[in-house]
Amino acid sequence: MHGGGGVRLTAASLHDRAAAHAPALWRRHDVIDGATGSRTVSETDVVVIGAGIAGLCAAGELVRAGRRVIVLEKSRGVGGRMATRRVGAAVCDHGAQFFTVRGRGFEGLVRDAAADGAVTVWCHGFTRNAAPVAGDGHPRWRGATGMTDLPKRLAALATTAGSSGRCVIRTASRAVAVGPSGVKGDGHRVDVMLEASDGAPVEGLSARGALLTTPVPQSLDLLAAAGVALDPATGDRLATVGYDPCFALMVVLDRPSLVPPPGGMQFDVDEGAVVAWIADNQQKGISAVPALTVHATGRFSREHFDAPPADVERILLEHARPWIDGDPARVVVATSLQRWKFALPTTVVAEPLVAVSDAPPIACCGDAFAGPRVEGAASSGMAAARWIDHALAAVADGRAP
Ligand SMILES: Cc1cc2nc3c(=O)[nH]c(=O)nc-3n(C[C@H](O)[C@H](O)[C@H](O)COP(=O)(O)OP(=O)(O)OC[C@H]3O[C@@H](n4cnc5c(N)ncnc54)[C@H](O)[C@@H]3O)c2cc1C
Structure with a gap:
């Protein structure tokens, strides 16, 4: 259904392959290696790239399934395009303005957020070309104090101790390359390279799977930087997204x-x-x-x-x-x-995710999959989390994913 297995693995390590695509980055890494004599490598079940609504929904779903998750976000805060900014004494939503709720999965999440006071109904329709429009009865939702309220709540829930899994959200941490690891040679690990926006050292993460929730052109750059060669059909599907x-x-x-x-x-x-x-x-x-x-x-x-x-x-x-x-x-x-x-x-791609590799599981998801809005992004993130959870379970059982 999701067109997985789209990556051709090679024996070369991510380091070797990325060196060809991101020489400046890897030179810098080598310098840091030389200075410290060691390379930082953290280990987890799933790395999620991006703490927008898709990434945070995915992280929450994975934590509830008992997975260890690291979310990498290049900005200083969470929310991505659900963005609120203070301008002088004013507060402005400058990305998404409202969201609608049509599907079941997102509905439950919004209902809980509303009960907590994090989101509320704004109205049931807007004026069009400044002419009043009769409300269509369909609620338009907003964050209680701004559109970032919902992502902030999801981030807090995902990282709250007490869930069966564990989630760490690292802001100001930009992923620069994501691809299957060639180091272990088993095809079952993903290497993620990242750098902090404050210039902190390049670092490596090793995971059993990865979800890329960044806009598709950025996801393709991350894969290319790791030397991942998509199979033509997968590449073509992702290339249709604009x-x-x-x-x-x-x-x-x-x-x-x-x-x-x-x-x-x-x-x-x-x-x-x-x-x-x-x-x-x-x-x-x-x-x-x-x-x-x-x-x-x-x-x-x-x-x-x-x-x-x-x-x-x-x-x-x-x-x-x-x-x-x-x-x-x-x-x-x-x-x-x-x-x-x-x-x-x-x-948009008609399906909620596109798998670029089944083993290790790596998929692209977000608002370009199944629905170009907040709700579509959330649904895509949740679907991708379920897909990767099943894929990891299959690998652990020795079944082909
Ligand atoms: C101006 C505007 C108006 C909109 N209006 C509406 C609206 O009214 N209603 C509606 O439903 N939708 C609206 N949308 C669309 C909606 O905001 C998006 O569909 C939704 O927020 C996308 O969520 P996402 O998680 O898929 O992606 P994003 O929110 O883009 O999340 C991706 C995250 O990845 C991070 N990232 C990128 N590269 C890296 C990297 N290399 N390493 C680590 N992190 C990285 C980004 O910083 C970002 O936080 C609007 C969008 C914009 C911009």
Whole structure:
């Protein structure tokens, strides 16, 4: 079903293979080796790359199954594209704005989070092109204090002692290569190389399996850096995944905005459209002071991706002008521009994961698999965790996975 076994193993070690693909990294590693005389290697059942909603759902599922998990996250906090930022006195969600709940697995998770006060219903529909839309009865959820609340809760649950498994989440830790280990020669281990964003030494992790929840182009880079050669069918499936970028402009105001209730406006993204979405974070209930989040369309973001940020900010502010009560030169208190390179998948794989290797089990998952949204990412992460748990059990039993 998941098209596994897509990797061709060679006898060479990850170190040897990665040396060809990431010479600078490995030179640095060698220098550190030379300085310390030792190489740090930690050992675990599963390494999860990325602490977005997919990675955290996967980690939780694996811990409940009794597995030891290490989650590596390159940023300083968890959540990935479920991102909340403080801008002056304001709080702005600048990645995902809300989420919907349609499937059973995610529903249970959201129900528990709601009971704990971590998430709440925002509304049942937004205005479209500033015209009121009758609520469709389908709840749009938000984090209680911002979209990072749900990932933070999942991270806390996964790492709480008392679960049968164990999970460590390492933030500010960037994976740079992931691939089957050739060192032991049994094809049943995965080597992960990482470096800390603060320049801490390159380090090795050894695991029995790995899940890559990063956007697919980044996952392919991690595999390539380890010298992994995907079989053509697997490579082709992953290569079909594409993403739109997105600029998010956060605008803090000195007075309430003119955004109509419930504080979220969707716009048609036809040709020439610049803005796809505007939210009022104060009406949304997460910011004490008025602050907008303005999302550019995929097309505008692509065309202006390398434009000077000041130009992008000026254009987006012009388009948000009708919902700002007064001259922006006087009423805008602060702005902050975020550029998402892989914001929303434009094409997705129809299955919840793609296995790139069965033994050792390595799979790609996340929002590019089965659903290009928060819920799709969560479901994909949970499905990938179940897949890897079964694969590890099969290996332990001496059965072919
Ligand atoms: C602007 C914007 C608006 C959106 N609006 C909505 C919305 O309203 N509703 C909705 O449902 N969805 C929305 N989405 C999509 C939603 O945010 C994503 O589908 C979902 O959050 C993806 O989760 P994920 O875990 O698959 O990936 P991510 O959240 O991207 O998680 C991947 C993680 O991997 C980390 N990482 C990357 N490379 C490495 C590395 N080498 N080593 C270690 N860690 C690494 C990243 O830092 C990140 O934390 C929006 C997205 C954006 C950007």
